[in-house]
Amino acid sequence: MSKKQAILDAALKLFTENGARATSTKSIAFEAETSEALIFKHYGSKDQLLEEIIKKGYQVAAKTTNPYLSKLSHQEYISKMIELPIILTQSNPDFWRMQYKIMPLNPISSRYHEVFMKPCLDKLTECFLELGYDNPSLEAELLLIHIDGVWKYFAANQLDLDKEHALIAIMKQKYNL
Numbered sequence: 001m002s003k004k005q006a007i008l009d010a011a012l013k014l015f016t017e018n019g020a021r022a023t024s025t026k027s028i029a030f031e032a033e034t035s036e037a038l039i040f041k042h043y044g045s046k047d048q049l050l051e052e053i054i055k056k057g058y059q060v061a062a063k064t065t066n067p068y069l070s071k072l073s074h075q076e077y078i079s080k081m082i083e084l085p086i087i088l089t090q091s092n093p094d095f096w097r098m099q100y101k102i103m104p105l106n107p108i109s110s111r112y113h114e115v116f117m118k119p120c121l122d123k124l125t126e127c128f129l130e131l132g133y134d135n136p137s138l139e140a141e142l143l144l145i146h147i148d149g150v151w152k153y154f155a156a157n158q159l160d161l162d163k164e165h166a167l168i169a170i171m172k173q174k175y176n177l
Helices: 003-018 025-032 036-043 046-068 074-091 093-105 107-130 136-157 161-174
Strands: none
Touching: 003 025, 003 036, 003 046, 003 093, 025 036, 025 046, 036 046, 046 074, 046 093, 046 107, 074 093, 074 107, 074 136, 074 161, 093 107, 093 136, 107 136, 136 161
């Protein structure tokens, strides 16, 4: 593993455990078995290092979800979106645990999440419109609020997969999916 990757892995681990604010570059260097100078050489600052982790995490999320959410009927898309919290938190658990911890106080984290979710809002609105819902844009927003809460709950509590699937199944019942 390269030192650059070791720094990213160490930072993700420590940001997840302690939060971004409470993690020093000194502790990241110690965890990565490198020097602070190398962190600054590769990333410039702790904030830039954090942004690189967030950017890479959302790139992985996009690669995971794009094929999963493509070429679906309107009902299938809504169903797959309800399953999204499981897909995301299982595919990259450390990243989503970190996001859960830092997103409320970190504008970089929040911005990346909003950009990632924006196409989903548009597509859900289209789906609810085509399915004849009275207020498709509010229905889409309500479902995304639910999805956002569910992935945070899964990331924070690390439930067993059976319970996660049971919770998702109940939500699908509410939409008759």
